Amino acid sequence: MRIVAVCGLGVGTSAILKANAERALARLGLSADVEASDLASVAAAAADAQVVLTSTELADQVRAALGRTWAEIIEVENYFDVDDIGRKLEASLG
Amino acid sequence: MTLPPLPDAAVTLHAEAGDWRAAVREAGRALARSGATREGYADRMIEVLEEFGAYIVIAPGLALAHARPGPDVLRSGLAVVTLAEPVAFGHPHNDPVRVVVGLAVSNAEEHVASVAGLANVFNERTAIDRLAAAASIDDVRAVFDGAGAPSSPGGEEGAGS
Numbered sequence: 001m002r003i004v005a006v007c008g009l010g011v012g013t014s015a016i017l018k019a020n021a022e023r024a025l026a027r028l029g030l031s032a033d034v035e036a037s038d039l040a041s042v043a044a045a046a047a048d049a050q051v052v053l054t055s056t057e058l059a060d061q062v063r064a065a066l067g068r069t070w071a072e073i074i075e076v077e078n079y080f081d082v083d084d085i086g087r088k089l090e091a092s093l094g
Numbered sequence: 095m096t097l098p099p100l101p102d103a104a105v106t107l108h109a110e111a112g113d114w115r116a117a118v119r120e121a122g123r124a125l126a127r128s129g130a131t132r133e134g135y136a137d138r139m140i141e142v143l144e145e146f147g148a149y150i151v152i153a154p155g156l157a158l159a160h161a162r163p164g165p166d167v168l169r170s171g172l173a174v175v176t177l178a179e180p181v182a183f184g185h186p187h188n189d190p191v192r193v194v195v196g197l198a199v200s201n202a203e204e205h206v207a208s209v210a211g212l213a214n215v216f217n218e219r220t221a222i223d224r225l226a227a228a229a230s231i232d233d234v235r236a237v238f239d240g241a242g243a244p245s246s247p248g249g250e251e252g253a254g255s
Contacts, residue, residue: 008146011205012160012197016152019210020217039146057149057185077187079152080216 001032001093002049004071006062010038016079017053024086030093039065046071051092055079097172097211098199100238104128104173105231114148114157114183114191115140120175121159121196130171131198135161139196143183151185155222158212160197163205170208171198174234176226192226 005021007014014036021034037045039058042065046052049071054062056075063073074088104124111117122136138161143150151157173196180190195212199205215221221237228234 008142008149009160009162011162011199011202012209013150013152013158015205015209016158016213016216019213023213023217055149055152056187057147057151061146078154080213080219081153082217 001030003032003034003051003053003089004042004046004049005034005036006039006042006046006052006054006058007036008039008058010036010041013055013079014038017055017076017085020079020082020085021053021089024082024089027082028086028090028094030089032093042066051089053085097208097215097238098130098170098197100172100174100235101128102231104130104171104196105234106173106175107228107231107234108178109175110178111181114143114181117157117175117177117181117183117191117194118143118159118196121173121194124173124175125171125196125198128171128173130167130169130173132166132168135164135166135198138162138164138166148183148185148189151183151188151191153216153222154188155180155190155192155226156188156216157183157191157194158197159194160199163199163201167198167200169198170200170204172196174225176228176234193222 005014005017018036052071109120125131139159175194182189
């Protein structure tokens with residue numbers, strides 16, 4: 001299973017989102033390969049991903065960059081709310 | 095997983111910032127003062143918001159200002175700016191911002207690893223409140239140092255590498 005965490009630059013906020021997605025997955029007893037990406041390369045990075053995690057602010061830009069995709073786009077408002085990230089991942093994967 | 099250092103010069107308490115640009119510029123000033131970046135880095139952090147929107151406001155009250163690695167980054171660096179008055183960045187959920195963390199990294203790979211350490215700091219639910227209320231640089235440093243301790247609450251297995 002692959003998950004891509006996307007932010008504008010692929011450095012900084014997506015790295016935090018990646019870390020907390022991994023933490024949420026561990027709590028749920030799920031394992032997945034979580035990768036950080038920037039908007040410019042998200043189409044390639046998400047080609048075989050099940051889930052794309054991003055901030056609500058960037059979701060429209062991520063949808064536009066991805067075009068048609070099998071991946072579910074999950075929007076996160078608070079990057080440090082691991083419980084919320086876990087609930088959203090569980091709903092999507094579980 | 096180790097964060098860049100937080101020297102005294104990289105901390106500004108109760109900054110007066112009239113708008114988000116001024117708030118980000120304070121973070122740029124702190125990074126430059128600490129020797130991590132040149133002055134121009136502040137402009138690049140502002141350009142990130144102009145290009146992508148306020149997504150860097152990643153939690154209620156907290157903005158993580160940063161830009162890509164570049165020649166204006168002299169070494170990886172961290173800065174903390176608390177605002178005298180909260181400032182709107184234009185984020186639909188997480189405004190207004192009370193704390194701006196400025197970040198500079200010299201290369202992207204190192205960045206992803208070290209920034210994950212920031213998750214440890216801010217996964218502690220009181221971190222943003224404690225930073226916003228900090229009366230001294232030691233108060234700020236305590237928030238960051240606390241997260242590095244092996245027994246930190248919520249620190250469990252740690253994420254990634």
